[in-house]
Amino acid sequence: MSNETHPAVAELLARSHELGSDRRNTNYAGGNASAKGVDVDPATGRDVELMWVKGSGGDLGTLTEAGLAVLRLDRMRALVDVYPGEEREDEMVAAFDYCLHGRGGAAPSIDTAMHGLVDAAHVDHLHPDSGIAIATAVDGEELTRTIFGDQVVWVPWRRPGFQLGLDIAKIKAENPQAIGCVLGGHGITAWGATSEECKRNSLHIIRTAEAYLAEHGAAEPFGKVLPGYEPLPEAQRRERAAALFPVLRGLASTDSPQLGHFTDSDEVLDFLAREKHPALAALGTSCPDHFLRTKVRPLVVDLPGTAPVEQVVERVKELHAAYREDYAAYYDRHATPDSPPMRGADPAIVLVPGVGMFSFGRDKQTARVAGEFYVNAINVMRGAESVSTYSPIPESEKFRIEYWELEEAKLRRMPKPKPLATRVALVTGGGSGIGRAIALRLASEGACVAVADRDVDAAKAVAEEIGGSDRAVAVAVDVTDESAIVDAVAATTLAFGGVDLVVNNAGLSVSKPLLETSAKDWDLQHDVMAKGSFLVARETARVMIEQGMGGDIVYIVSKNGVFAGPNNIAYGATKADQAHQVRLLAAELGEHGIRVNGVNPDGVVRGSGIFASGWGAQRAAVYGVAEEELGAFYAKRTLLKREVLPEHVANAVFVLTAGELSHTTGLHVPVDAGVAAAFLR
Template identity: 70%
Template sequence: MTNSQTPQPTPPQTLPQTPPQTAQTTSQTNPAAADLIARSNRLGSDPRITNYAGGNTSAKGSEIDPVTGEQVELLWVKGSGGDLGTLKESGLAVLRLDRLRALSSVYPGVEREDEMVSAFDFTLHGKGGAAPSIDTAMHGLVDAAHVDHLHPDSGIAFATAADGEALTAKAFGDKVVWVPWRRPGFQLGLDIAEIKRSNPQAIGVILGGHGITAWGDTSDEAETNSRWIIDTAEQFIAAEGREQPFGPALDGYGALPEAERRAKAAALAAHLRGIASSDRAQVGSFTDAAVVTDFLASAEHPRLAALGTSCPDHFLRTKVRPLVLDLPADASVEESIARLDELHAQYRTDYEAYYAAYAPLLESELAGSLGTGVAGSLRAPHSSSVPAIRGADPAIILIPGVGMFSYGATAQTARVAGEFYINAINVMRGAESLSTYAPISDEEKFRIEYWALEEAKLKRLPAPKPLASRIALVTGAASGIGKAIATRLAAEGACVVIADLDLEKAQAAAAEISAGSPNPGDVAIGVQANVTDETQVQQAVDAALLTFGGLDLVVNNAGLSLSKSLLETTVADWDLQHNVMAKGSFLVSRAAAKVLIDQKLGGDIIYISSKNSVFAGPNNIAYSATKADQAHQVRLLAAELGEYGVKVNGINPDGVVRGSGIFAGGWGAKRAAVYGVPEEELGKYYAQRTLLKREVLPENVANAVFVLCTSDLSHTTGLHIPVDAGVAAAFLR
């Protein structure tokens, strides 16, 4: 560290304007709340400043009380679980300031903090709005019109430095005050309110082990002060910090060449997902960003990773520490898997010991702090039990030379967990650059991780959809039946890889299916895959592994048909159809089966066959024969893969005319000619020959795929489901 005096930046004179697409105000929005939303969207869109769902902001103002007709002071504050970058008015909690401040007179002390969050319900103004978060007291009690509580990497670097208090004084002077670690809650709000009263020159605080809080008389002033603290922290670290905060490079641990590291990542992905999912199935996310590979190439990464993350927003998503493979980058896949299994066993033992060590302490504290409720009559609910262990598998797995896999219940939570660990790496770099990284203790981490308030937040989450945490690969999915299947699977919660011969159409279909999602890549991606090409098939499977961490559900849908009689059918016609449907299904199933077996999570393989696999129609020998091949693949694979918990089933549709790529390609005209009906009447013709007199649509096939994937048919394999509205000649015998 140098002894030079770091110049402090001049606060910005102007603020960036809210982009039109982020403005959430309406004519009914209070001006103070409108300013708050605009400021929150700006702050939340900058990854230097905060991370997804991290931090909270507030504004104070007044409105007419509809009961008394008088002005009443209100607090608008980002609610529990909301995200600053996408905050809307519905994401704000609105509270009466007089009632919130009155809670100070009945606050029962830190041993009964949880009761205060329940007491916030008695201070709410009007109907609706978000649930107040634990930080609400900070915003309401601090005497400032606008307050920002944020988790910038540079600010947390100061907050987690061993001598953070001295560094805060050196970097910020008396404009920013150090606050020792205290769990978020009412007492922390009282502490910060007193600091502001006692330090009128201060614009904010560094919260030890946590983040920053800043304030202002106007929304612009609060944002200016927040940005000044962050910018000053960044500039101080850059000017005063050591050049190699993570120590020298560790020989043999540097990043592999891109193609090599991604190939190794794909080879490890299925096994890693099995490790992360031994308690419950998880979706994965992979990154080989330089910030990760450089960290893993440093000599100090084992020590720092073992210390774990610090900021509550970090370790609530990443667990207290990651699982780190302790082998060099050139270790083989087989060596890596063997060692990862050993490390996983130790990780689970350590995590269970962590729970066993601290759960009784917290349980004892909770039992000893039982009261009659805030102010007696409020009777705020208060739990005396610690939530059950939430699983002992890692959420972050680090592979030197390769990168990071992160896991969560959904693609979004998996991706966000990885983003948070990158924030943690940045925090460690800053703290080690200036001092020594010193996160809060494991005991305090446990208190946060198993806080009753966090459990309540989890219980407020919507019930998962039927296919949540499942990852699907659908071939021929850019149109017709395949697109309908992909759409239905995504709607039911699955992450979907849309594979098609036409990459642009696959990507367009993925975009359409993902429309409305905050991050479309969390729902569906489009990839190119000629299913007759072994390499392209493997690339499609690898795309599922590297995007979503694994694979659970494969739908062999890619197909085509040439309507010709026996004498008209050429060898090329025969080979083309067998290559796409018989050989293609084999290649896709083989590549997928390896993943499903490695994961040890079971799974589904579904073949979109045809009623023609059992029904002998005219002028259709190549198509019908290859569909019969697919039908028998179902039976063969069901027999072979059953021991791994993999179900293999098929669907036999009748001719699907509307929305079908096959029929649009000329097949429809030829089949209409065979039956002597106009092409536009072909769907009606097919319907009239069925028992139910109903036309089969792509959505009907998609419905059958969904049913086969649900737990309701968990004991069904080797089955072919007719989706033909009743074709007696195609009844299975």
């Protein structure tokens, strides 16, 4: 059996990438494409007709061959003969498994029937804003005829599934002149005898719709600007967003913890400035891909952007309570005895006039994509309102999809979240040494990480090592600068929605005897570690309290916070200061569910920024050993005779914050391979 890519697959992937890389054509992970062709069945040696189609959950722009479902067309077409009817069409999804060729590749999506039953070698199903604008116009059928003539056929709304595949197959057969169709409330489908023709037909439908909207659309489809609802200046709205985000995230996490994403794009700000935005937002989104991610409708703050932040916070709390009641009523209106349980009544999208949009999800990517989908929805509403009246699918139909058993099954197949999933970590001194090891470990366990360091290039390198901006961001901060810490916490909040886990790791050391220690030496070390830790703890605790979700603050202290060694007065004293901050803050912040603990490392030579900066040479001189032997020297004097590495410190931070020690606060964990003189008493 050949491992070479089939020509039809190569064409399909190329077409998918071209279409999916342009968000005018389809949204992230939205739509699907297919190709049919002949290959040799290795079990018989005979030719067999196959269909390759994007599998469930993939993205066209980044689709790989592994993301394709592969089905035998003869068995796919034979399903028509056993189709039990629309009332039982969901049963057909399980039947796709009996049509798979070999191992079948990716799991077939709900749209597989559309691709398999339409008599065309290549089929695209896409969700372009321009196409959905026509599909959601109250007179969409008439608009489709006006814009496309008989080239594109209107299909009334029907939930995706086997029956929709039959409907489109019939339309294709009865309209040989047609190149595709507009699916009411949903999107478009196009076809072609070749991959190039299919792509050309898809783009013709999309670009023709765009051109019609541009030429015939009203100049202000969302109405006049409301006084006081205009976008605030950028600096002011981002400052306000950082102040509101922790409160909003805490409310959106009432049922389950969420991460957040902030968007203040022109589309969002203009929509929220216009008089029609409350009524249009209340109608909700229409395309299934949209409302599955944005929920049936957003929470809209009904105050101008100029309202005081405190007033907005109080109003948001009132609106959130009302939103939860309304969502529960929506569920009760449409749920049947067979419906899955209500998944949560919190909003996925919160709109604040003058400021922007806050979107939420189980991870940063989900939160970001939810926001992207709502921007798509705004574009759809703009297009529909510019030439007609926006008219999304009925609420009852939205419920049938949101609480579809097939969607529930998809959620059940998702992997178990990692221990630190949904948590936002801020690690100071994260650009090197122990801080880098902690940042990498927390990220590997599911946390989103803000890598904070005075050396922003080092922080960027660590953030890039972790992954893209959905997983980590670099934040420039000098922990001796109070305003810089405020800015760093705000940047972290804007990136992920708030802060849950803080590691006070930034540090340095100057090893000198008492008589050689200057006031400058003393002040520098206390400014960085004692004062810096206090300031970081204060600003992040402020966010945690506003979130109301608890949190963790971990101090990287030292054996020297307990043990008295020679020629170390400034460093040892400031580490003792940090050690007692742990106890003081544990006592104060416990009522907010914030746990404060410390880690006391010792002898972390390899990979340590402090030792590399001269501390290692100084300590080696104190102990009368060569600097390159210092790690081994420290190991020999421990009870376990083991060298301590940055990763061992990171392990302790993870254990303290991963949830198993949920009732532990005020603790200092030694990571020193056993130094009896530093045992806590």
